Amino acid sequence: MAAPGGARRQPLLLLLLAGLVYGASAVFFEVKDGNGTTCIMANFSADFLTNYNTQSGSKNSTFKLPPNAEALNSSSCGKENASNPSLIIAFGNGHTLTLNFTRNSTRYSVQMMRFVYNLSDTQIFPNASSQGPKTAESVPDITADINKKYRCVSSNQIHMNNVTVTFIDATIQAYLSNDNFSKEETHCIQDEPSPTMSPTSAHPSSSPPHPSPTSAHPSSSPPHPSPPHPTPPHPSPTPPHPSPSPVPESPSVHKYNVSGTNGTCLLANMGLQLNVTYKKKDDKTVTRVFNINPNNTKVSGSCTTQQVTLELQTII
Template sequence: MHGASAVFVVQDGNKTACIMANFSADFLTNYITKTGPKNVTFSLPPNAKVLNTSSCGKENASNPSLVIAFGGGHTLNLTFARNATRYSVQLMSFVYDLSDTQIFPSAISNETKSDESITDIMADINKKYRCVSSNQIHMKNVTVTFHNATIQAYLSNDSFSKEGLTFPPCSLFSDWAWRAR
């Protein structure tokens, strides 16, 4: 099960793209109902939007971030960092709202929960990386599975680089970092 792939773009004040991502994603978590715990899997919908809280970052003041919103108060946030030769997804976080009855029917709580994970997703500057296999990021209470993912930050020409590698056997996002070395 996974939804349609979508393209997400973060632009600076001049409308120049600094982050681009193209992927579909599924989320697996559990919540409590009157009858006990229940596992739920749901997909990032094709109408998910990049929030204006996304940012290209400011030199030494903030890191670039891609914040994607969907459904009744759910957000996926990828925060990037770089050095002279590589960029990485430094932190991934997911916020989900149990009051969304479409995804969490019969939840006994209506609280908003969050989860995050440090990642080792890493790529060379000015290169895109594409993984056609499914990649799972395990957080404490949520597993995010990316499908057919292409991600690039610190864009130099307002679009995905023509240079990059495709990794058909990716099983984890960390494979990207290992194979890029």
């Protein structure tokens, strides 16, 4: 980086670009009633971890929700006072993932999540000691306000018997008031910022310093004068060492987000500190440490299918 110039520090313009390439593509699902009105929409990717038995012991199988997964016609918008809406997703050789929804006057949630996996699928469950479908169920923490979409950029693990389902970059909405996701959203707890940790400071000793023995126990008699000694010559003073540059406190943690047409695509909860090395006019190399102040930072970015960009612009 070029020298800021002289002893007077000039403002520096910082530009940060953070790119994220998705490892798995989200899959879109939609449920409509008999009139063609959409009642459930969902867009997410999912990883599955399943423990199953073989003749040589238990094994783990990991697999992803494939892009050709589809919502079955048995999915339903439900009937008032009779049944609740449900999204039933089928993929692979006889595997299904079902989300059953319920609501009250202010919020809706996934009342039950059911995963049926087929141990006869030898590609996913090689050498399984039993065959046929197995069922695992759980009540996940997927809830949102009425007329808002549920949004969870972070990984959300749902634990069931012998199965863990991990939702990634999930957008889900039931009881839609129109045929598209709401612009407003309820974020999952995993996306909430973590508490800001204050910088660690040295703690003084809890006990007062002990006085020196001379002051604690004064002599009862006046001290005897010491015989005179020749004063030795003083050594030449040691040249002072340059003091190290002060290190700033821990940077302030701030929640940054990037949104696109489908809502939030990136959440970052972080503090930023830069170590900048540059040459001054006298050719001396200097290293400075800067904390990024979120209050003086302009945040922008973009969302595409394959990449998310977070751009921070600040004066330091």
